[in-house]
Amino acid sequence: MAGDPLVLVKEVRYAYPSGWKLSDASFWVTPGSIVSIIGPNGSGKSTLLKLAAGIYRPVRGKVELLGRDITRMNRKEIARILGYLPQHTEGHSDYSVEEVVATGRFPHTSGVRFLNRQDFQIIRESLKKTQIEKLRYRRISSLSGGERQRVLLASVIAQDPKVLLLDEPTRGLDIHHQLRFFSVLSTLAAKGLAVVVVTHDLNLASLFSNWILLLTKGQIARQGSAEEILTQKTLEKTYGEGLEVRAHPVTGRPIILPSAMSPR
Amino acid sequence: MTTLLTKKRFLLVVGGYLLVSAGLLAIAPFFGSESIEPAKVLHGLFSPETIMDSEIFFFHRIPRVLLAFLVGGSLAVAGNALQVVLKNPLAEPFILGIAGGGALGAVVAISIPGLLIRIGPFSSLQVFSLLGCLLCVWAIYRFSSTRGEISMTTILLAGVTVNILCGATILLIRYLVSPHLLVAMDRWMMGGLDVVGYGELSTLLPLLLPGLFLIFIHGNSLNQLALGTEMALGHGVEVGAVHKQVLFGTGLASAAAVSLAGPIGFVGLIIPHMVRRLSGSDHRIVLPAAFCTGGAFLTLCDVAARTLVAPTEMPVGIITALVGGPVFLKILFKKERLT
Numbered sequence: 141m142a143g144d145p146l147v148l149v150k151e152v153r154y155a156y157p158s159g160w161k162l163s164d165a166s167f168w169v170t171p172g173s174i175v176s177i178i179g180p181n182g183s184g185k186s187t188l189l190k191l192a193a194g195i196y197r198p199v200r201g202k203v204e205l206l207g208r209d210i211t212r213m214n215r216k217e218i219a220r221i222l223g224y225l226p227q228h229t230e231g232h233s234d235y236s237v238e239e240v241v242a243t244g245r246f247p248h249t250s251g252v253r254f255l256n257r258q259d260f261q262i263i264r265e266s267l268k269k270t271q272i273e274k275l276r277y278r279r280i281s282s283l284s285g286g287e288r289q290r291v292l293l294a295s296v297i298a299q300d301p302k303v304l305l306l307d308e309p310t311r312g313l314d315i316h317h318q319l320r321f322f323s324v325l326s327t328l329a330a331k332g333l334a335v336v337v338v339t340h341d342l343n344l345a346s347l348f349s350n351w352i353l354l355l356t357k358g359q360i361a362r363q364g365s366a367e368e369i370l371t372q373k374t375l376e377k378t379y380g381e382g383l384e385v386r387a388h389p390v391t392g393r394p395i396i397l398p399s400a401m402s403p404r
Numbered sequence: 405m406t407t408l409l410t411k412k413r414f415l416l417v418v419g420g421y422l423l424v425s426a427g428l429l430a431i432a433p434f435f436g437s438e439s440i441e442p443a444k445v446l447h448g449l450f451s452p453e454t455i456m457d458s459e460i461f462f463f464h465r466i467p468r469v470l471l472a473f474l475v476g477g478s479l480a481v482a483g484n485a486l487q488v489v490l491k492n493p494l495a496e497p498f499i500l501g502i503a504g505g506g507a508l509g510a511v512v513a514i515s516i517p518g519l520l521i522r523i524g525p526f527s528s529l530q531v532f533s534l535l536g537c538l539l540c541v542w543a544i545y546r547f548s549s550t551r552g553e554i555s556m557t558t559i560l561l562a563g564v565t566v567n568i569l570c571g572a573t574i575l576l577i578r579y580l581v582s583p584h585l586l587v588a589m590d591r592w593m594m595g596g597l598d599v600v601g602y603g604e605l606s607t608l609l610p611l612l613l614p615g616l617f618l619i620f621i622h623g624n625s626l627n628q629l630a631l632g633t634e635m636a637l638g639h640g641v642e643v644g645a646v647h648k649q650v651l652f653g654t655g656l657a658s659a660a661a662v663s664l665a666g667p668i669g670f671v672g673l674i675i676p677h678m679v680r681r682l683s684g685s686d687h688r689i690v691l692p693a694a695f696c697t698g699g700a701f702l703t704l705c706d707v708a709a710r711t712l713v714a715p716t717e718m719p720v721g722i723i724t725a726l727v728g729g730p731v732f733l734k735i736l737f738k739k740e741r742l743t
Contacts, residue, residue: 195637219640226634230491233630233685236407243628247640254411263408277407292635299639 145170145204146303146334147222152191152201162187162358164201167351169303169334174325176345177338178369179355180379185338186227186307188355192336193224193305206302219247223296227307227338237283237291238276241266244298263298270294270324286317293324303334310341322348342396346370347388354378370394409686417689421696428700429473433465435707437714440465467599471608472706472720473699475597475661476671478612480698481691482654482661483672484679485619488626488687489650490556496672497658499563500651501540503669504570506662509536510592511574515581525603529592530663534611537659540566545651554647594719595666597706604664611660618653619691622646626687668721670728671698678731701728 145168154162162184169175177185190196192203194210203210205221223244235243244266245259255263267273270290275283280291289309296304304325310318322344325335339345345352346366353363356378362369372385375396384399434440440457448458482497490499498504513519513532521528544566548559578586599605625646628636637643658672675698676690683693705723712718 193638195634215637215642216640219638224634224638226632226638228632229635230632233488233627233680235630235685238407239684239686240631242408243631243635243639246624246628249624254414255408260408295631295635296638 146206147192147336148204148207149188149192150201150204152188152198152203154187154191154196154198160358162191165191165355165360166201167353167360167363169336171302171332171334172329173350174329174335174337174348175351175353176349177336177353177355178340178342178345179353179361183355184358185355187358188353188360189224189305189307189336189338193222194218195224216247219299219301221302223299223301223304225292225296225304225306225309227311229292234279234281236276237272237278237280238263238267240280240291241276241294241298244295247299262300266294266298269297269328271320284317286313286320289313289317289321290324293321297328301333303336304328306335306337308338308340310339310344318344342370342375346393346395347391366393370396407684409684409688414689417683418692418696421693425473425696425700428703429469432469432472432703432707433461436460436465436710437717463601467602467605468597468706469703471599471605471665472597472703474605474608474612475665475668476675476702476705477695477699478616478657478661479668479672480675480679480694480701481616481619482658483698484676484687484690484694485622485626485650485654486672487676488630489647490560492560493677494673495560496669497654497661498567498667498669498672499560500655500658501544501563501566501570502537502655502658502662503667504567504574505536505538505540506533506659507536507593507667508570508573509533509539509663510666511577511589512536514585514588514592515577517585525607527604530604530607534659534663536570537662538655540570541655541659545655553644554651556647559651591719592666595668595721595724596719597665597702599664608660608664611656615653615656615658615660616695618649619657622650623686623688623691626650626691627685630685630687666721668702668724670724671702674728674731675701 147169149165149167151164151166153164165188167175177188179185187196191198194203197211205213205218210218241263242255245255245262248259267276270293272287272290272294275287275291280288283291293309310321313321318341325337326348329335349366351363352366352369354361354369354374361378362374370385375383375385382399384397385394386397388395434442438460440461444455444457445461448455479497483495486495486497486499487493509532510529513529519528519532544559544562547562548554578589625641628639628641629643629646633643676694679690679693679697683689702720702724705727706720709718709720709723
């Protein structure tokens with residue numbers, strides 16, 4: 141990946157009280173790139189993303205944002221550079237769509253300051269980029285899963301960040317909404333935004349990513365392009381048998397199919 | 405037409421709430437077991453003679469109405485903040501063990517007759533109740549925090565447990581004391597707003613004002629927390645610091661209110677829901693609106709408590725529950741029909 145890193149994760153280690161560890165993980169993200177983090181359940185994907193977002197503090201190693209140690213930055217400073225969309229979001233208040241998107245302007249406000257003209261402009265653009273302009277007055281509780289995910293993405297985009305860190309943003313969505321969501325990410329990346337996305341969908345990772353991190357048992361097992369990572373041998377070693385790697389008829393990128401035999 | 409909060413909309417909505425509250429505060433002192441003539445009240449204001457209507461109005465009714473407004477407003481604001489921070493729509497100020505602690509302090513003061521003294525504007529009953537509230541808030545905070553982080557689930561469980569423990573201790577004290585003291589204990593626990601003059605009212609302010617300040621400055625952060633802790637962190641909220649300050653603020657404000665007025669239930673639970681349904685979910689509006697609505701609600705309940713069974717009066721806690729419940733249900737069903 142070309143360019144100076146926006147986020148640099150250097151040999152971070154994290155341990156949960158249960159004893160489970162993420163060991164010595166390193167990667168970096170440059171402008172305009174889409175990095176996918178893949179791996180089996182419990183391999184440490186979300187933990188790595190939370191470390192990169194400064195939600196968790198590593199016990200060893202460090203994370204740098206634009207060359208600055210993230211632990212020395214306050215949350216607003218971090219949020220002005222890095223947008224983080226967690227896997228689980230809660231809704232204790234029934235906000236309108238544009239109210240949720242407007243929450244993304246928090247790192248640019250102080251105290252009880254009201255939104256200014258620039259904030260309104262950025263909120264409008266965020267609604268447009270995520271194709272949810274028509275939903276702006278709807279209550280968040282009335283939306284489908286796919287619409288809701290795009291609203292939350294819009295709120296993160298409204299932060300006007302340089303990097304997006306997204307934890308399984310298409311979880312539970314149908315294929316149409318998954319493709320639509322990744323297309324939005326692709327458009328954002330084309331405009332210079334860096335995107336790191338945790339996903340279980342190997343095909344979407346293959347089609348949309350410039351770089352893939354494969355995690356197993358709390359370690360980055362391999363990282364590289366889709367062609368380098370999504371090989372028959374690597375996937376069998378990681379996920380077991382029952383998968384078949386073919387080339388996409390249009391892009392030539394690897395696509396993964398379940399093989400005829402049932403997995404053992 | 406935007407649903408977003410602009411300065412104009414904020415001033416319009418909060419101005420509306422303030423206007424209604426001011427109107428109510430101006431009218432409420434004229435209601436009570438003794439009828440008061442406005443002309444005599446005005447006359448008393450400029451006359452060197454003691455005019456009874458004026459005395460009642462300025463030294464009994466106004467302090468009482470102000471107390472009702474401050475207590476109701478504070479409980480509503482504290483309830484709203486706790487519902488967001490604890491992620492529980494059933495949270496209310498007394499979940500922090502404040503009702504139990506305050507009641508235990510008051511029961512201890514009542515059970516030892518030598519303890520019932522006054523030092524300036526402070527009564528020992530109020531001081532003991534306040535100490536009980538603050539001790540419970542401190543204990544719950546200690547139980548729920550590990551390495552500087554507060555567990556919201558533990559805080560709920562610890563609050564319920566502390567309330568139960570305080571309840572058991574109160575029962576033990578009631579079992580041991582002379583039966584004639586039980587009436588005073590029951591009366592305190594029903595909640596009341598009997599104050600004379602402005603001295604007692606002023607004792608509220610040292611805790612109430614900093615408590616409310618700590619909640620109000622985080623209106624915008626509460627909007628973020630309503631979307632979840634991790635979402636708030638991602639948007640730039642110092643979640644740990646906000647949790648601590650809001651919990652401390654609700655503890656101070658609720659303890660101040662309970663120590664003087666007793667555990668008046670329902671206000672902290674229903675008013676935030678009412679306000680959110682009437683004026684949206686932006687906490688920069690919800691907080692001041694909840695203060696005005698909670699204050700107005702308790703003031704009206706107190707007017708009812710003073711007039712319904714005149715010349716005696718009912719404990720205001722009974723009215724808040726009897727009036728609040730159906731009003732809340734009506735708003736709930738009306739909104740459900742509209743959506």
